[in-house]
Amino acid sequence: xxxxxxxxxxxxxxxxxxxxxxxxxxxxxxxxxxxxxxxxxxxxxxxxxxxxxxxxxxxxxxxxxxxxxxxxxxxxxxxxxxxxxxxxxxxxxxxxxxxxxxxxxxxxxxxxxxxxxxxxxxxxxxxxxxxxxxxxxxxxxxxxxxxxxxxxxxxxxxxxxxxxxxxxxxxxxxxxxxxxxxxxxxxxx
Amino acid sequence: xxxxxxxxxxxxxxxxxxxxxxxxxxxxxxxxxxxxxxxxxxxxxxxxxxxxxxxxxxxxxxxxxxxxxxxxxxxxxxxxxxxxxxxxxxxxxxxxxxxxxxxxxxxxxxxxxxxxxxxxxxxxxxxxxxxxxxxxxxxxxxxxxxxxxxxxxxxxxxxxxxx
Numbered sequence: 001x002x003x004x005x006x007x008x009x010x011x012x013x014x015x016x017x018x019x020x021x022x023x024x025x026x027x028x029x030x031x032x033x034x035x036x037x038x039x040x041x042x043x044x045x046x047x048x049x050x051x052x053x054x055x056x057x058x059x060x061x062x063x064x065x066x067x068x069x070x071x072x073x074x075x076x077x078x079x080x081x082x083x084x085x086x087x088x089x090x091x092x093x094x095x096x097x098x099x100x101x102x103x104x105x106x107x108x109x110x111x112x113x114x115x116x117x118x119x120x121x122x123x124x125x126x127x128x129x130x131x132x133x134x135x136x137x138x139x140x141x142x143x144x145x146x147x148x149x150x151x152x153x154x155x156x157x158x159x160x161x162x163x164x165x166x167x168x169x170x171x172x173x174x175x176x177x178x179x180x181x182x183x184x185x186x187x188x189x
Numbered sequence: 190x191x192x193x194x195x196x197x198x199x200x201x202x203x204x205x206x207x208x209x210x211x212x213x214x215x216x217x218x219x220x221x222x223x224x225x226x227x228x229x230x231x232x233x234x235x236x237x238x239x240x241x242x243x244x245x246x247x248x249x250x251x252x253x254x255x256x257x258x259x260x261x262x263x264x265x266x267x268x269x270x271x272x273x274x275x276x277x278x279x280x281x282x283x284x285x286x287x288x289x290x291x292x293x294x295x296x297x298x299x300x301x302x303x304x305x306x307x308x309x310x311x312x313x314x315x316x317x318x319x320x321x322x323x324x325x326x327x328x329x330x331x332x333x334x335x336x337x338x339x340x341x342x343x344x345x346x347x348x349x350x351x352x
Contacts, residue, residue, distance in 0.1 A: 007336035016317050016332065045343035048286075052293040052342075053312045058208035058217065063200045066193075067222070068229050 001028045004035045009042045192232050195241050196225055202242075202313065203249050209309045210253040212298075220256065224249045246315070246323045250306050293346040304338040311335060 001024050004012075011017045012025045029035055203224055208217035227248050231238060238244045297305060303324055310320045317331040326334065 005336075006340055007332050010336045010339070011317075011332045014317070042339075045339050048289060048293055048346065049308065049339055049342060050312060051286075052290045052297060053209060053308065055290065055294065056209045056212070056297075057205060058214055060201070061204065061214070061218075063197060066196050066225060066229070068226060070223075070226055 001025075003032060004028065004038065006038065006042055009035070009039050010046075013039075013043065013046065190241065192229055195228065195245075199242060199245050200225070203245050206246065206309055206313060207249055207253060209312070210250070210306065211256065216256065220249055220252050223252050240319075240322075243319050243322050246310065246319075250323055253306070254302055288349075289346045292349060293342050296342045296345040300338060300342075304334065307331070307334055308338055308342075 004025060008017070008025060012022060015022070017025060029039060200221065204217055204221045207220040207224075208214060211217050211220060224245055228238070228241075228245065297308060300308070306324055307320060310323055315323070317335075318328045321328040321331045
């Protein structure tokens with residue numbers, strides 16, 4: 001058998017050689033000092049490598065309870081982009097359009113109010129006036145937390161013309177379970 | 190095997206792998222979370238996963254690759270967050286070895302992503318065939334790739350060369 005190269009020695013050390021070849025390598029190492037030196041060198045290199053990588057090891061952490069919901073953290077940028085794609089469903093677009101429409105309504109109904117406020121020395125928001133007059137049927141903080149839009153229209157005499165409160169949006173209690181992206185993996189494992 | 194069993198059995202292993210790849214606990218936790226969410230989804234949709242460990246390493250490695258592509262600061266993170274270990278040797282020999290290990294750590298961080306992934310799998314003592322499945326190469330190529338990567342690191346660390 002001719003002298004060994006590093007790859008064969010590595011495979012020998014890792015027990016990745018077929019039995020017959022492993023036996024041949026063992027017999028060669030018994031008689032070849034040059035290859036014995038290389039064996040020691042490769043062994044040392046592997047030890048250094050394992051030491052270096054072991055210093056990259058984290059401290060042990062307890063296994064957390066599994067949360068099947070998709071990742072919320074933005075620390076993995078790639079994850080965020082995938083999550084965004086998964087949200088682009090028809091329902092998502094309908095809700096987006098509805099939200100934009102609602103936002104536009106707020107702008108439209110509040111524009112006259114800005115003109116009104118500019119005429120006042122002590123301006124007060126429509127919601128504050130409505131709340132003071134007892135017209136506001138929804139606590140502003142509650143509405144905020146429920147993601148409700150409160151549209152309040154008050155005339156120049158501070159009389160409530162109209163108030164619209166959107167329905168309460170309940171948090172989605174069903175976790176979104178993303179399907180496995182077959183394009184990323186070889187599923188035949 | 191059911192999801193809960195796989196989760197408990199493999200969480201730490203995949204977390205350590207992700208940490209070594211990403212260099213940050215926060216990033217590693219996110220990678221592991223996404224990995225197991227994918228497993229949960231795959232099992233829930235009836236997919237058959239014959240080799241869960243290989244499957245998990247593969248998914249985690251892909252997530253690492255996609256995530257790390259956007260992280261130019263990886264090298265600094267790795268060097269900053271590593272935990273030094275005490276080595277009970279003579280002071281002089283310890284200093285020399287420590288210097289070599291530090292150089293090797295820097296060299297590891299500078300390796301191409303595939304080689305780095307391979308070394309992290311090697312650290313976990315996966316069989317060559319399993320490593321080949323994870324990084325998507327032929328089983329016969331793993332020995333060659335490993336040997337070259339280890340030699341490159343060893344040369345760099347012994348000669349004080351940064352890759």
